[in-house]
Amino acid sequence: MAKDRSESSLIKAGYRWIDERLKIDALVEYMSGKVVPRHGHSAFYYLGGITLFLFCVQVVTGILLLMYYRPGADSAYESVRFLISEVTFGWLIRSIHSWSANLMIFAAFLHMFTVFFTHAYRKPRELTWYTGIGLMGLAMAFGFSGYLLPWNQLSFFATRVGTGMAGSIPVIGKQLMIIMRGGEEVTGATIGRFFGLHVAILPALFTGLLTLHLIFIQRQGMSEPIAWATKRPEEKKYMKFFPNFIYRDALVWLIVLNILALLAVVFPDGIGVIHWALGIKADPFAPPPDVIRPEWYFMFAFQALKFLPGHVLYIEGELFGMTIFAVGGLLWILVPYFNRHPAMDNRSKWIVGFGVFILVFIIAMTLIGYLVKQV
Amino acid sequence: MLRTIITLSFLSVLISPVHADVNNCITCHQEWEDNDGPSFKFSRDIHSQNGLGCADCHGGDPTLDDMDEVRQSKNYRGVPDHLQVPDFCARCHSDASYMHNHNPSLPVDQLAKYKTSVHGQRLFGLGDKKVANCISCHTVHEIGDAKMPHSSTHPQNIPKTCAHCHADAKYMAEYDIPTNQYDDYKQSVHGIALLVDNDLGAPACNDCHGNHGAAPPGVNSLAAVCGVCHALEAQLFDGSPHKAAYEEYDIPMCEICHSNHKILKPTDAMIGSSDTAVCTDCHAPDDGTKGIYTADSIKTLIRDLVEARDSASVVLEDAKAKGMMTVNEEFLLKDVNQSLIQTRTMVHSFDVDSVAPRAEDGLAKADTVRVNSLNLIDEYYFRRKGLGIATLIITFLVIMLYIRIRRLER
Amino acid sequence: MRMSENNITRRSFLDWITDLGVFALLGSIFYPVIRYLIPPRTGEATKNQIKLKATREEIAAEPQKAKYFKMGRLLGIIFITDSGELKALTATCTHLDCTVQNRPDWGIIWCACHNGKYDYDGNNISGPPPRPLEKLIVNEVGGDIFISREKT
Numbered sequence: 001m002a003k004d005r006s007e008s009s010l011i012k013a014g015y016r017w018i019d020e021r022l023k024i025d026a027l028v029e030y031m032s033g034k035v036v037p038r039h040g041h042s043a044f045y046y047l048g049g050i051t052l053f054l055f056c057v058q059v060v061t062g063i064l065l066l067m068y069y070r071p072g073a074d075s076a077y078e079s080v081r082f083l084i085s086e087v088t089f090g091w092l093i094r095s096i097h098s099w100s101a102n103l104m105i106f107a108a109f110l111h112m113f114t115v116f117f118t119h120a121y122r123k124p125r126e127l128t129w130y131t132g133i134g135l136m137g138l139a140m141a142f143g144f145s146g147y148l149l150p151w152n153q154l155s156f157f158a159t160r161v162g163t164g165m166a167g168s169i170p171v172i173g174k175q176l177m178i179i180m181r182g183g184e185e186v187t188g189a190t191i192g193r194f195f196g197l198h199v200a201i202l203p204a205l206f207t208g209l210l211t212l213h214l215i216f217i218q219r220q221g222m223s224e225p226i227a228w229a230t231k232r233p234e235e236k237k238y239m240k241f242f243p244n245f246i247y248r249d250a251l252v253w254l255i256v257l258n259i260l261a262l263l264a265v266v267f268p269d270g271i272g273v274i275h276w277a278l279g280i281k282a283d284p285f286a287p288p289p290d291v292i293r294p295e296w297y298f299m300f301a302f303q304a305l306k307f308l309p310g311h312v313l314y315i316e317g318e319l320f321g322m323t324i325f326a327v328g329g330l331l332w333i334l335v336p337y338f339n340r341h342p343a344m345d346n347r348s349k350w351i352v353g354f355g356v357f358i359l360v361f362i363i364a365m366t367l368i369g370y371l372v373k374q375v
Numbered sequence: 376m377l378r379t380i381i382t383l384s385f386l387s388v389l390i391s392p393v394h395a396d397v398n399n400c401i402t403c404h405q406e407w408e409d410n411d412g413p414s415f416k417f418s419r420d421i422h423s424q425n426g427l428g429c430a431d432c433h434g435g436d437p438t439l440d441d442m443d444e445v446r447q448s449k450n451y452r453g454v455p456d457h458l459q460v461p462d463f464c465a466r467c468h469s470d471a472s473y474m475h476n477h478n479p480s481l482p483v484d485q486l487a488k489y490k491t492s493v494h495g496q497r498l499f500g501l502g503d504k505k506v507a508n509c510i511s512c513h514t515v516h517e518i519g520d521a522k523m524p525h526s527s528t529h530p531q532n533i534p535k536t537c538a539h540c541h542a543d544a545k546y547m548a549e550y551d552i553p554t555n556q557y558d559d560y561k562q563s564v565h566g567i568a569l570l571v572d573n574d575l576g577a578p579a580c581n582d583c584h585g586n587h588g589a590a591p592p593g594v595n596s597l598a599a600v601c602g603v604c605h606a607l608e609a610q611l612f613d614g615s616p617h618k619a620a621y622e623e624y625d626i627p628m629c630e631i632c633h634s635n636h637k638i639l640k641p642t643d644a645m646i647g648s649s650d651t652a653v654c655t656d657c658h659a660p661d662d663g664t665k666g667i668y669t670a671d672s673i674k675t676l677i678r679d680l681v682e683a684r685d686s687a688s689v690v691l692e693d694a695k696a697k698g699m700m701t702v703n704e705e706f707l708l709k710d711v712n713q714s715l716i717q718t719r720t721m722v723h724s725f726d727v728d729s730v731a732p733r734a735e736d737g738l739a740k741a742d743t744v745r746v747n748s749l750n751l752i753d754e755y756y757f758r759r760k761g762l763g764i765a766t767l768i769i770t771f772l773v774i775m776l777y778i779r780i781r782r783l784e785r
Numbered sequence: 786m787r788m789s790e791n792n793i794t795r796r797s798f799l800d801w802i803t804d805l806g807v808f809a810l811l812g813s814i815f816y817p818v819i820r821y822l823i824p825p826r827t828g829e830a831t832k833n834q835i836k837l838k839a840t841r842e843e844i845a846a847e848p849q850k851a852k853y854f855k856m857g858r859l860l861g862i863i864f865i866t867d868s869g870e871l872k873a874l875t876a877t878c879t880h881l882d883c884t885v886q887n888r889p890d891w892g893i894i895w896c897a898c899h900n901g902k903y904d905y906d907g908n909n910i911s912g913p914p915p916r917p918l919e920k921l922i923v924n925e926v927g928g929d930i931f932i933s934r935e936k937t
Contacts, residue, residue: 064821074833078857085700086825089817092758244783251776258769265762268698576880576899576913604912606900706855713884720897761813768809775803 034241037224041118045222045245046252047111053253054104055206057260058142061097062199069149071195073188076151077281084278095264098276101143103260105297108139116355119339119348120223126336128220131213133333138206143295145198151191156282157292159194160186165305168318185284273370293369300365301325332358399440400429413516420518425477432463458498460508461486485509488588495588505546512536512586528586531569533579534560556580559637578604597635598628605629611723616664631656643681646722647674672727676734677718683741684711691744694751704747711741834933837863841871841930851887856932860884861921863932866905867892873921873932874903880913894918 019025036045068087070079083090112132115121121129148159163186167177182189228236239245269277274296294302304325308317315323331338331354339351404414417423422431430437434450445451455463465486467473474483489495489509497503512528519526527536538557540546547554560566560580568577583592583600592600602609612618612628621628632653633641644651648660648667652674658666691708695701714737721730835856844852844865851864853876862876864887874894878885883898893910894903901912908917924931 064818067822085702088820088823088825090821091700092817093821239784244780247776247780247783251773251780254769254773254776258766258773261762261765261769265758574880574913576901576915604899607897702858706858706860709860716883716898765810765813768806768813772803772806772810775799775806778799779803 031218032240032242034218034221035238036222036241036245037228038237038239039225039228041114041225044111044114044118046249047107047114048217049249050252050256051104051107051111052210053256054100054107054260055139055210057100057257058097058104059203061093061100064093065097066199071149071191073151073191073282076149076191077278080150080152080278091268092264095268096260098270099260099263099267101146102274102296103256103263105139105143108136109297112136113355113359115223116335117352118223119226121336122223122339123336125216125220125223128213128216129336130333131209131216134209135206135213138202138209140297142198142202142206143297145194145202147295148186148191148194149198150276150278151282152279153282153286153289154276154279156186156284157288158294159190161292162294162298163190165302165318169322170319187284296366296370299369300362303365303369304361328358398428398430398437400433400435400437400445403440403442416517420516421520422518431467457504457508458502460510461489461495461498464509485587488585492585492587492589505540507540511540530575530579531573533581534566534570537580556636559634563634563636563638564640565638576604597630601629607720608723611721611729615723615725617725641719643674643677643719646670646677669725669727673722673725673730676727676730677715677722680711680715680718680734680737680741683738683745684708684715687711687741687744687748690748690752694748694755697752697755699751699755701748701751704744704751707740707744707747711737711744714740833857834931837930837932839930840928841865841925844871849887850889853884854932856921856934859934861932862887862894863923863930864889864894864905871923871925871930872905873923874907874918875921876918878914879909879916879918885918 019028036042065083068079068083068090070076080094084094085091115129115132144159144162148155163177163180166180167173169176178184180190180193181187182193224236263271269275273293293299305318305321308321310317312320335351339348401414401417404412408414417429428437429435432452433454434448434452435445436448439445439448446453452463467477468481469483469486471483474481490499494506494508497506498508514527519528521528521530523529524531526532534557542554542557544554561570565577565579568574569579581589582603584590598609598612617628620626621631627635632645645653647670648655648658652670654666654670658664658670660667688708691701691704694704714733718730718733718737721733724730833856835854837852837854839852844850844863849864851862854861854863860876861873862885863871863873865871867889874885876885877883878896878898878901880896880899880901883896885894885896885901885903888895891902892905894905894907895901896903896912896914899913901914902910903914903918904910906917907920909915919934922933922935924933
């Protein structure tokens, strides 16, 4: 492999200046030894990076939006309207933020499922999986909290339904709903809470978990396919993380950036059913829109709960559904505990089957939620 | 002593004010009337609600329960016939000091006005029993305040009340006046506004004809009647050449172009020199007046403004359909529509120099809307161009990276 | 490792042109961001208060002693009364949405469409208008005129 001679002497001088003060040579040596396996499914390795890239886009565009957004029932909607109509490129920043949010969660889903199906969560990478699940949850919380902030009819009613569902959780539900809403109903107080969550609490938690997640990956290296356990060293192909994988990552990120820019300019308000056109300001006393939908990543749960009958075996339908979800979710999260054996065995097959079932369930419920006419 | 006191107290109870409220009229009449008889309806009547009873109009002693005795009792007036009704009601309603004790704000000139009306003149002068008297319009025993929606004199019910006779061709046959007014009115802008859109500011029959002094407005006073609401048009008309001309030839102003009952929304086709225009009803191209020239000039001004507004609107809709924010332009378009309203109003001056400034103002604003909308459309394309440039840069970098990776791993 | 002269030239040309590309990319990102951060001329978002772009003298110089202004989606009219007081009302007639005007000769606000009349406090006093005009709050600070809506 030809050595990369493209580093300028300026950069070399800069590195020397830092090393003389912080003694990072050993660390750099360690990190430059990092390798990435090359095999048929190597492409999946990029998904985590894509999610990370999109998160960075969110942070940047989010901070820019903060320059003009004003939380509060009297100012939120007006500030967003002002932003997209009067502020130069305001429409673009908002559009990128909305698209990147949806793409990020989609990428996170892909990342999670590919990790699941390649069994990459096995020992010693359980902690990476758990922090990753945490990040997934936080990402969806980001989406839920951010959705309300424009304070338009769409988001108001979707939030009302969403927090109302939280209210039906047994024992703690009512109190949880009141804490989420900042009161009995969705009001300006809810904007305040969601805003604080969205720009302060969630970013702090996310950054913390993300740092751990990345440290774990750096420390442990990329997961190798199960089949490699029986391979001879010379049969296993690797590439260096620095700079080969990094360049490839950058390439993928550039393509994602391009796709994002394209979507943001050509479809500034979203596509089809996934849209975030500002519309009219939230009015709690107006009749709700004909169709109230949650964001697409909640649609499967929303739709599944709709299918449940009023009562199942003496238990209230919604409660039953939530219990099933909770159990399923718990099984999913604890999969590293269930799948400890490194090689493929019967149990692994059951687990893959479970994963396929979950995947098909989510896709089917989401499609039904959008395609079948809601009664 | 004690026995005297007890007896006198007992007697005083018998003749106490409790008994003065006895209204045997209602009690007895309700026994043999059916459910929509006067005694049942009367509680809905405004007189009943103001504490008056049967005897206050019909006289007699309400405490009696024998009809013959009632007829002989004090001040018994009984049931008036058709010709006696106005005086019957006026006994109180024209008595200023009496009315002062019951409703000081009510006027007391209804009978005087009625006597000037066509109805009054025929009733008193010719003994006509078919014309309207008080109860023909106000009903009897369930008279409602005109502000009450169920009242026969509520603005939204007045057309129907008048039409009860005036739309009945058989009933009106001997009077030689048209009976299509109600039908015409219902199709008019006023009729639709009042009856369909619930705009109580729109005129009913009495707003133009008067209520008690009902008479068709005279030919020269018609403009004053319309001018109560359409003040600006009336004012413009008074300053126009038509005023003197119409007075000279006894042409009913307003009505001659706009009709009296079937007043429809005026259209731009009404002005000009074409067949549909009302101008050509009197004017010819070489009749020695500036009439046709003025009509054509004004028509052109309006037509230009309408075209400018429409084309601006089309561009605006295009910008809006492209997803651009058009709030400011929509606002300005409202201004253009306002200019159009003003221009059309100025028609009544029949003077090109008065109409032109308004039209020009509207044209300027329409042009601004059009230009701004075109700018928005340009912005739409600018965004796509920017995207194209960004795509080129990124694609270029992707290729460069790809080459570098290739070279690295050669 | 020896490299041909051609290789060195091609490589550094490629590097140079890549750096240019990176620069262009950063430019195409920073250009919109910088433009975005510069605030637009119309200032701020809430449409419950505006600063009028005219002075008292300019209003007095108008033939009808009044000026129109836009506040959000609302059209307003500001005028000077006989006693020299500055007052402001919404300018859309409550009857059929025509734009009202000041009639200093009659001392009222007038709607030309159907002869509707309002007093200077916005009350509908004659003609078809069913509701009053909304009264707006006027504040004069220094030479500037601020108009705001009462927060309900």
